[in-house]
């Protein structure tokens with residue numbers, strides 16, 4: 001790895017936004033260190049880009065420690081790894097799923113940030129980009145476990161920005177709306193039919209839309225901190241208000 005090039009660490013880079021961010025950040029001249037649990041998928045993303053690919057489970061403190069120890073220099077940390085598990089109401093809530101979402105979406109970000117902060121500071125021009133969600137400031141029925149975790153992440157991000165004031169590390173939150181990745185499939189436990197209904201009749205974001213925003217915030221001049229970017233599909237006004245076109249031949253009249 002070239003010593004003079006800036007180094008970006010991207011978590012959850014084996015699919016979705018993380019995999020697409022690997023492409024956009026490489027294009028912007030970053031050397032990449034990619035992490036995720038599925039090593040084969042990670043290599044398929046990273047090897048064509050010349051990225052270092054290291055197995056990482058952000059919910060496991062030992063895995064985080066081993067990953068972060070293996071990284072010598074970091075200029076940009078993209079805390080992207082995250083998922084939703086289930087869509088139960090509060091009355092039906094599954095505590096184990098809530099715990100998993102908080103471990104991944106909140107404590108995973110905390111662990112990675114804490115471990116890499118000394119190196120980000122040492123770079124003299126560090127940047128933490130947290131991938132939040134519109135679920136960080138909106139709520140919807142069946143979404144409480146996920147929205148609570150993304151609200152918590154938003155609090156973490158805003159606090160970090162205040163705590164780092166005066167130090168050479170920028171802090172940004174990217175908050176996308178509906179985007180077609182593996183997210184809905186994971187949320188619904190691998191049920192493809194249910195996952196595809198999430199995007200039915202509307203045009204969602206694609207991973208590259210979000211990855212371009214990540215690359216954009218990371219390439220502003222170093223005195224400029226983009227606090228937050230909210231990106232929604234044109235077909236989505238709020239988490240609950242989505243414009244859906246009827247399927248062709250579904251019987252609707254003009």
Ligand code: NDP
Nearest residue numbers: 012014015016017037038057058081082133179181182183
């Ligand atoms: P994907 O399911 O496609 O990607 C999730 C990524 O996170 C995968 O690379 C997965 O890799 C990784 N991951 C999951 N668990 C762990 C773990 N324990 N340790 C390390 N990596 C892990 O979904 P998206 O790309 O859509 O999601 C990326 C982020 O964007 C998440 O934070 C999500 O909450 C957020 N988001 C998604 C939206 C959407 O509609 N898609 C909208 C707004 C925000 P692996 O399984 O190999 O570990």
Ligand code: 8X3
Nearest residue numbers: 133134135177178239
């Ligand atoms: C994912 C977007 O609206 O499904 O973060 O919560 S939403």
